[in-house]
Amino acid sequence: MLKDRIYYEDAYQKTFISRILHTSKDVQDRPYAVLENTAFYPTGGGQPHDAGTLNGIIVIDVEEVDGEIRHFLAEALHSNDEVEGQVDWNRRFDHMQQHAGQHILTAAFVELFSFPTISFHLGKGLVSIDLDVEDISPEQLSAAERFANEIILENRPIQTKFITEDELQHYNLRKQLAVTDEIRLVIIPEFDYNGCGGTHPRSTGEVGLLKIISTEKQKRKIRVHFVCGNRVLDQLHRKHEELSTASKLLSAPEDGVAAAIDKLLETNRATEKSLEDAQEALLIFEAKELITRQTDSVIKASFTNRTVQELQKLARLLVGEGNDSIIALLTAENGDKIQFVAARGPSATASMKAVSAAVLPLVNGKGGGNDAFVQGGGEKTMSAVELADLMENSLQK
Structure with a gap:
C-alpha cells in the first residue's frame, strides 16, 4: 500500500535497508532495481525524484512504472539480497520546502482572490504555478506573497493522512481529486486542505521564506515563478553578485546602479543618434562622389x-x-x-x-x-x- 512506503511514513528518514525484489534494464538499457520498500520518492505530481545511493551506487532516476518503483542506477547492482539506501537529504529537504511553499502560495491566491492553480512545476532553479487567470497586478502578487510568508512565520503544523473516499466529505478540499482510492491529504489546519502525494516538512516554519521572482503569460494563464527556503538565499546571493559586478563596471555605489544605467542609456542613445547622423552625412557625400564620377x-x-x-x-x-x-x-x-x-x-x-x-x-x-x-x-x-x-x-x- 502507498501509505506503507518509507517516504510517506517518515519524510525525514535518510537511510534504510530493504530487500531486493528484482533487477532488470529498461528499453534504453538503463539498469534498475525494485525493492520491497523504499525511502526514494519517484517523480510525480510536479515533484522530481529523490537522488542518493543504493549500496554506494548512484541513483540517477526514480520512476513508478506499472505499480512498482524503479531505482535507475549509474551501474548494475550486484546483489540479490538486501540493499542499503542513502537519500540525498539536501535535495529531499529542498523539494519538501518548495512543495510545501507551493501549497501555501496556491492557497493564498485562492483565499485572497479566488485564483485557482491549475498546474505546478518544481524546477532545479525556480518553482512555478499556473494560475487560471488572464491578468494579475503587482499589488495582488505582493499581497499573496505577504500572506504566504505570514502563514510560514506562524509555523503552523503540516499534517498528512490517508483517508477513504467516504471520509472526503469531512474536508473542505481546495480542488477535486483525480483518485478515489488511497487518498492522501496534506493539511495546514484552518488554511489549506489538499490531496497530494508529495513530501512535505512537519510545519510551515520549515519552509523558511517564500519569494515571488517573476510572472509570464502562458496561453491566457499567468505563470508565477517563485522560490522557497534555501533557494531564496541562493537567489539573493546570485542577484547580489550581479549587482556588485554592475556597480564596479559602472563605478557607482550599489544603490546608485539604476541611476547610472539610466545615464548610460541616455548617453548611448545620444551616441547612436550622432552615429546615424554621421552615417547619413557620409552616404550623402558618397552619393555625390559617385554622381560626380x-x-x-x-x-x-x-x-x-x-x-x-x-x-x-x-x-x-x-x-x-x-x-x-x-x-x-x-x-x-x-x-x-x-x-x-x-x-x-x-x-x-x-x-x-x-x-x-x-x-x-x-x-x-x-x-x-x-x-x-x-x-x-x-x-x-x-x-x-x-x-x-x-x-x-x-x-x-
Missing part, C-alpha cells in the same frame, strides 16, 4: 561588408531629386552572402525587376521590389564586381 546614366558600385539597408539608402540618394535618368546598381559581399540593390530615377524606363530576375538564379537567391526599385541576395557564387557587371549586361539585353 559617372560617365553615363548607369552608376555601378561594389562594396564589402555593407548592409542591404545601407545599399538601399545610397541607391535612393543616387536616383533622388535632380537625378531623374540615373540607374544605380549596387552590390556587396557579406561573408558567404552577396546582396544587391537596383534603382532607377523617374525618367529612366528600364525595369529593375527584370534586372533582379536575371541575376537571382545565378546566386540561388531571393529578392523583392518593383520596376523602379529592387533588392535581393543569395550565395556568393561570384564577386560583387562580377554581379554588378552582370546586372549592367541585363540592362543592355
